[in-house]
Amino acid sequence: MPGPEGRRLHVVAAVLEDAGGRVLLTRRTEGRDLAGAWEFPGGKLENGESPAAGLARELHEELGIAVDPADCSPLIAVPFAYADKRILLDVFRIARWEGAPRGLESQALAWAPPERLHRYPMPPADRPVIAALRQPGCYPITPEPGDDHAAFVERIERLLTAGWRRIQLRARRLDRDALRPLAAQVAARCREAGAELLLNGDIALARELALGVHLRADQLPGLKRRPLPEGQPVAASCHDADELARAEALGVDFAVLGPVRPTASHPGAAPLGWDGFAALRERTTLPLYALGGLRPDDIAEARRHGAQGVAGISAFWPPAR
Numbered sequence: 205m206p207g208p209e210g211r212r213l214h215v216v217a218a219v220l221e222d223a224g225g226r227v228l229l230t231r232r233t234e235g236r237d238l239a240g241a242w243e244f245p246g247g248k249l250e251n252g253e254s255p256a257a258g259l260a261r262e263l264h265e266e267l268g269i270a271v272d273p274a275d276c277s278p279l280i281a282v283p284f285a286y287a288d289k290r291i292l293l294d295v296f297r298i299a300r301w302e303g304a305p306r307g308l309e310s311q312a313l314a315w316a317p318p319e320r321l322h323r324y325p326m327p328p329a330d331r332p333v334i335a336a337l338r339q340p341g342c343y344p345i346t347p348e349p350g351d352d353h354a355a356f357v358e359r360i361e362r363l364l365t366a367g368w369r370r371i372q373l374r375a376r377r378l379d380r381d382a383l384r385p386l387a388a389q390v391a392a393r394c395r396e397a398g399a400e401l402l403l404n405g406d407i408a409l410a411r412e413l414a415l416g417v418h419l420r421a422d423q424l425p426g427l428k429r430r431p432l433p434e435g436q437p438v439a440a441s442c443h444d445a446d447e448l449a450r451a452e453a454l455g456v457d458f459a460v461l462g463p464v465r466p467t468a469s470h471p472g473a474a475p476l477g478w479d480g481f482a483a484l485r486e487r488t489t490l491p492l493y494a495l496g497g498l499r500p501d502d503i504a505e506a507r508r509h510g511a512q513g514v515a516g517i518s519a520f521w522p523p524a525r
């Protein structure tokens with residue numbers, strides 16, 4: 205593995221979507237790194253080029269299309285360490301272009317429906333990009349439910365009305381018998397709204413109620429395999445490289461990494477800062493939510509550091525009525 209001092213290549217890549225929402229992938233040709241893998245079209249930035257101008261150049265050279273750099277909007281920038289190099293995979297959505305894409309370098313092209321993207325063998329650095337395209341950008345976490353469960357459920361409904369589609373129910377002070385009916389009620393509301401619900405920590409209850417589970421970091425060493433089948437989401441809370449490696453080896457779907465900033469809920473924890481977050485991001489393919497003193501409008505900054513989005517409690521939870 206290259207050390208942190210190793211040079212980082214700035215790679216720009218494009219998400220081009222057709223009228224039906226399909227995404228253009230190109231296949232890496234023989235004789236290059238990662239030959240045969242499908243990828244987002246693009247390439248290495250040249251000295252002095254702005255990312256959008258470099259991407260327009262690459263798309264013209266590789267696909268014969270004309271793109272105005274003003275039509276490139278940032279999606280996510282993923283710092284990633286391969287065995288022999290470090291890259292920043294800087295991905296942009298392209299709002300419009302002129303010409304029909306053709307493989308001018310003998311590369312195969314495929315228009316992939318978004319729900320099938322994960323079936324194409326792609327470089328490891330692309331996993332968080334696909335997550336940013338397909339998965340919710342925010343992951344609200346509930347505070348403790350307290351005694352008034354009806355008021356709690358009403359606030360969950362407001363989270364759903366606000367458009368959040370992936371929620372963690374975090375009720376560590378309720379015993380399982382008290383949690384079961386509340387979790388079942390919240391799960392029913394989430395299902396109606398087409399939202400995912402992950403239960404903090406309680407694998408057995410998640411299994412019983414067919415929910416997802418969000419694993420605490422201290423649960424990771426005791427698990428030998430992913431505790432729920434594919435299709436039932438599994439996530440993990442992580443704070444360092446070891447925990448991320450454990451979560452990835454278990455096959456979790458995504459992780460929450462923090463704290464990025466100081467936070468009232470974890471006053472003793474040393475904040476990672478965005479640079480610390482990005483350094484940990486380099487060593488894992490897991491889609492990550494950044495956590496710790498963040499708000500929904502921090503999503504653009506989170507994506508500049510390789511997170512697909514932000515998670516949090518207080519900035520998401522609606523006020524009492």
Ligand SMILES: Nc1nc2c([nH]c(=O)n2[C@H]2C[C@H](O)[C@@H](COP(=O)(O)OP(=O)(O)OP(=O)(O)O)O2)c(=O)[nH]1
Nearest residue numbers: 215217236237243244245246247248291327329330
């Ligand atoms: N274009 C593109 N490159 C990607 C993606 N994901 C990913 O890890 N990469 C990596 C592969 C390469 O190491 C680097 C892109 O560089 P490049 O396309 O100029 O190709 P290369 O390193 O093989 O260099 P060369 O042989 O063309 O000179 O970024 C992706 O989705 N699109």
